[in-house]
Amino acid sequence: MMTTQIQTTALSVNGLTKTYRTGRALDDASFSLPQGAIAALVGANGSGKSTLLSLLAGLLAPDAGTVSVFGDDLGAGTHTHPRVAFLAQRRPLYADMTVRDNLRIVGALNDRWNDDRAREVLDKGRIRLDAKVRTLSEGQRALVGAALALSREPDLLLLDEPLAGLDPLAREDLLRILMADVADRGTTLLMSAHVLSDLEAICDHLVLLEDGCVRLCGGIDDLLADHQFLVGANDVTGPVPAEAVVDERRTDRQATLLVRGETDAAGWDVERPSLEALVIGYLRAGRERS
Numbered sequence: 001m002m003t004t005q006i007q008t009t010a011l012s013v014n015g016l017t018k019t020y021r022t023g024r025a026l027d028d029a030s031f032s033l034p035q036g037a038i039a040a041l042v043g044a045n046g047s048g049k050s051t052l053l054s055l056l057a058g059l060l061a062p063d064a065g066t067v068s069v070f071g072d073d074l075g076a077g078t079h080t081h082p083r084v085a086f087l088a089q090r091r092p093l094y095a096d097m098t099v100r101d102n103l104r105i106v107g108a109l110n111d112r113w114n115d116d117r118a119r120e121v122l123d124k125g126r127i128r129l130d131a132k133v134r135t136l137s138e139g140q141r142a143l144v145g146a147a148l149a150l151s152r153e154p155d156l157l158l159l160d161e162p163l164a165g166l167d168p169l170a171r172e173d174l175l176r177i178l179m180a181d182v183a184d185r186g187t188t189l190l191m192s193a194h195v196l197s198d199l200e201a202i203c204d205h206l207v208l209l210e211d212g213c214v215r216l217c218g219g220i221d222d223l224l225a226d227h228q229f230l231v232g233a234n235d236v237t238g239p240v241p242a243e244a245v246v247d248e249r250r251t252d253r254q255a256t257l258l259v260r261g262e263t264d265a266a267g268w269d270v271e272r273p274s275l276e277a278l279v280i281g282y283l284r285a286g287r288e289r290s
């Protein structure tokens with residue numbers, strides 16, 4: 001018997017726009033993520049990633065556009081949603097208090113709270129409850145931040161550069177804990193990152209921002225299948241339509257084009273991009289445009 005799987009939309013963003021006094025940080029951004037997606041949010045410095053995450057977390061009010069989380073509209077002002085947790089880049093913890101007191105305070109502030117979940121995460125990270133937060137390393141603090149976020153049992157977890165400043169082992173610990181949550185609870189993750197090699201193995205969706213606009217988004221397998229590198233001698237001009245070319249590199253001898261969609265590649269060698277190469281192609285093209 002055939003079964004039809006109906007995909008629930010975890011997050012739907014439409015025309016989201018935010019302007020600071022310094023200028024427009026997010027410009028008519030639209031995308032959606034299915035429930036259970038593990039999505040990487042990438043873009044150059046200043047492209048709007050933190051602004052987008054703060055808007056989705058309901059900590060900033062948009063100038064225009066809508067955000068819907070599991071079908072609930074967040075509305076126009078600053079509204080947090082009980083099914084959403086946000087781990088901000090600066091990991092807001094009470095540094096002079098113990099880990100236990102941090103849990104107690106954040107637990108008291110949230111209706112949805114599972115203290116056992118926090119203790120489980122801290123235990124996995126070998127972090128003592130009576131340790132003062134200020135005595136913890138960067139990696140340990142990241143785990144405390146993750147414990148606080150995961151104990152709210154979010155269905156959508158937003159993470160702003162969760163791996164920044166962590167050594168490879170601490171990154172692995174944090175990713176393992178996040179992935180266990182995804183496996184246990186089907187949590188949808190959207191996390192910003194600069195180092196894609198960390199996320200390549202675990203992410204299945206990508207959202208790429210360029211100057212506040214969503215330049216690329218979708219399932220990673222589909223995006224990779226829809227792009228190719230065409231490599232040839234520098235004098236190959238080939239029948240590639242200009243609008244298909246995302247990025248073009250030329251050295252004295254060789255030309256490399258990143259193209260989107262099926263094109264006639266006669267005269268070129270065709271290579272499939274890795275996720276990192278695809279993202280770098282878009283970022284480089286974006287930098288040249290700006």
Ligand SMILES: Nc1ncnc2c1ncn2[C@@H]1O[C@H](COP(=O)(O)OP(=O)(O)OP(=O)(O)O)[C@@H](O)[C@H]1O
Pocket residue numbers: 020021022023024025043044045046047048049050051052
């Ligand atoms: N509170 C603020 N007031 C004024 N301008 C801001 C504020 N926050 C961000 N910006 C500006 O908005 C733009 C987007 O910034 P944002 O921090 O969202 O980008 P980002 O992609 O997260 O950057 P990074 O990768 O460096 O963390 C930048 O030009 C930044 O200078």
